[in-house]
Amino acid sequence: MQYRTDPKSGNRLSVLGYGCMRFTRRGGMIDQAKAEKEMAYAIEQGVNYFDTAYIYPGNETAVGKFLAKGYRDKVYLATKLPHYLVKNIEGAEKMFREELRRLQTDHIDYYLMHMLTDIGGWERMCAMGIREWIAEKKASGQIRQIGFSYHGGTQGFLQILKAYDWEFCQIQFNYMDEHSQAGLTGLKAAAEMGMPVIIMEPLRGGRLAGGLPKPAAEIFQESGYDRSPAEWGLRWIFDHPEVSVVLSGMNAMEQIEENVRIAEEAQPGCMSQEEQAVISKVREKIAEVTKVPCTGCGYCMPCPAGVDIPVCFRCYNVRFSDGWFNGIREYFMCTTLRNNQTNASKCVGCGRCEKHCPQSIPIRKELKNVAKTMERLPYKIARKVAKIVKF
Known part of the structure; x- marks a missing residue:
């Protein structure tokens, strides 16, 4: 496994992180035994960054049960405060305490303001006293590193970067989103500020792995390279030296094995001009047929009218x-x-x-x-x- 040093804390983070949003479910409930087996295997392979969130149904609890079995000190744990559900600082405190309880821990290594979309969300939290709250939690050691995850335009991202002394950030980045959301511009700006950048949705919720339109998949198949679409997508991200950790929502041993191998092999600058040209052709084919850029994250759910x-x-x-x-x-x-x-x-x-x-x-x-x-x-x-x- 390759590691990147977090310049803010000195932590050595595995370039492949475990996204805990997509655990296998049976009858609506997380398959705890299967999830634990997969997480344990990932740790054995060197993965040491685990990401979850307050709003992922059952996920913090599942991760907490697993980590309590002797794994807590083996990983850097990340979770998030859903600022959009917080009405006052007392609400933030209540949610944070609930997260510690679910995760069976006394501290969070990497804590994020979840899903900021513009500077307004952060300013609203500041008006509630979130700066002082963060300072208190950091002083007590309950929060080690503070950051934010972002879904919005590039300019909004740059504004938020400069609005606080952030210690890391998390952005959506893949070969279809190179110039949308925070994008390449945001990635480079954060890195220039010495900030670790965590990547989410590297394969757009799996659409860039098993959900490619046939014309796009055929381009990969006929490229002369023996790679899966998932490997193409991950290698494209690892090609960027500004990337610290790439999160993958792995829920099968085969996925973990493949992703670990890619994370061990892919280096910044690993993509040749010929390989970049293949990606460009695939990007064009996908754009031709994709009607709705939904990643399947489920933040829109539940629908009051019952629409999935x-x-x-x-x-x-x-x-x-x-x-x-x-x-x-x-x-x-x-x-x-x-x-x-x-x-x-x-x-x-x-x-x-x-x-x-x-x-x-x-x-x-x-x-x-x-x-x-x-x-x-x-x-x-x-x-x-x-x-x-x-x-």
Whole structure:
């Protein structure tokens, strides 16, 4: 495993971090035994940065149970304060104490203000007294390093960088987001300030691994390189010397094995001009067919009207990347063949979801497009048949 030294703390961080958002679930509950086996294996392979969050259902508790079995001192633990749920500093304190309880620890190594989207969110927290609260927690040792995760435009990111003496930051960065969100400009700016940069969504929630449109996947297959789409995506990120840690939401041993190998081999500057050209061609093909840039993070959920928003968008994109039949079939199976249907036409236009979308997707507008495209006559007929046979 390769490591990068955090210039702010001196910590040696593994270049591959464990994103704890996507643990395997059984019946809606995290498969604790499977998750623990995977996390233990990752640590054995040298992974020492683990990332979770207050709002990830059950994840902090799952991580805490695992770390309590003798692993806490083997990792740097990161979690987050959902500032958008905080009404006052007492609320922040309550959430923080709950996180310590869930994680079964007395301190957080890397603590983030979760999902800032512009300077306004930070200014609101400052008005509540968050600066003083952070200073108190750092003085007590309960928070070791303070940072923020970001989903917004480049200029907003640069403003937040300069608004406080941050010790690290976390941004979405992949070959499809090189010039969106904080982007390459933000990555370089943070690195120039001596700040470790943690990368999230390196494969856009898996879409750049197993969800590529066929024309894009064929470019990789015909490139002459024996690599999976996931390896292409991760190598592209590791090529940037400004990157400190790349988070991967691993939930299978095969994923961990592959990602560890890539993290051991890929170096800054490892991508040749020929390889960069392959990525450029793939990027063009993906852009041609992707209708909604949803990563499946689920921050928009739950929907008060019962719409499964990430699933609707995923199936909608499949309709254009993998063909009409595959898209409609997946949409029908995932939204309609269930006790409580979750299809796009259930949207009532309340807009609650849009306040939480890291990608700033006009969700209500796109759900109308999904319903219009996916819920045509063949879908309606299948839906009636399903009711008759009581699926």
